Amino acid sequence: MTPSNTRNEQNTPNPPASVVASPTLSATEITTPRLRLRKAHDADRAGFIELQTDPQVRLHLGGPRPVAAVEQYFDTMGVAHVTDKPGTFVIADRTTDDLVGTLLIHRRPAALPGHVTEEGGELELTYVLRRPAWGTGLAFEAATAALRAAASELPDQPVLIVTQTANTRSLDLAARLGFRRVSTFEAYEAEQALAVADLHSFLAG
Ligand SMILES: CC(C)(COP(=O)(O)OP(=O)(O)OC[C@H]1O[C@@H](n2cnc3c(N)ncnc32)[C@H](O)[C@@H]1OP(=O)(O)O)[C@@H](O)C(=O)NCCC(=O)NCCS
Secondary structure, three states: OOOOOEOOEOOOOOOOHHHHHOOOOOOOOEEOOOEEEEOOOHHHHHHHHHHHHOOOOOOOOOOOOOHHHHHHHHHHHOOHHHHOOOOEEEEEEOOOOOEEEEEEEEEOOOOOOOOOOOOOOOEEEEEEEOHHHOOOOHHHHHHHHHHHHHHHHOOOOEEEEEEEOOOHHHHHHHHHHOOEEEEEEEEOOEEEEEEEEEHHHHOOO
16 A cells, blocks of 8 residues: 555555465454444545655655655545555544555465465455554554454454564554564564454454
């Protein structure tokens, strides 16, 4: 999602057939007490640009991108393009509809390192919040709702989170969500942690 080609965001122009055939969640809107997970629209442009260019947000994601390059990307591709794939959401404030961050549940390409099955293509959760929204529980709220929606649609299976071991906020969030850290590996010139949870552990009780 968003302009890609950074060290922690991989393009997969030709994913294996097994991955193409494996669904992610089909929901296009999910609401929580404070948030609405929805598809992107033009008013999200400034928020997306901030996410891509903020040094703190991008600290463990390959670093900030040049503003001009991000502007050019949106000029060329438009904003709605960012969330056109299933399982890809803007996290928006439920009252103001302002972009708070983004969340993605997709299939982790088998060609990347970091898997718990031999064939790869497991579900993977990623999340990014604008800096002012950190420390308010919004990432947890968004992730819990998205995982619950996926669990209600899909058979039980592993879900992954892959994050730099230096990214303590992300690791703490993974642990709060109930993900277990199972291994580490080197990629993008940094140590990465692989954490896993069972999808159906997120079903509403
Ligand atoms: C990773 C990231 C999403 C975590 O955000 P976060 O705000 O720390 O995560 P949570 O939503 O779980 O919020 C937890 C914090 O909110 C606080 N909080 C406040 N109100 C809360 C509430 N109602 N419910 C839960 N937590 C609440 C918690 O005490 C905790 O604070 P602390 O971190 O100071 O101890 C964020 O740091 C980020 O966007 N980082 C940059 C992008 C990135 O690296 N993403 C990882 C790629 S996989």
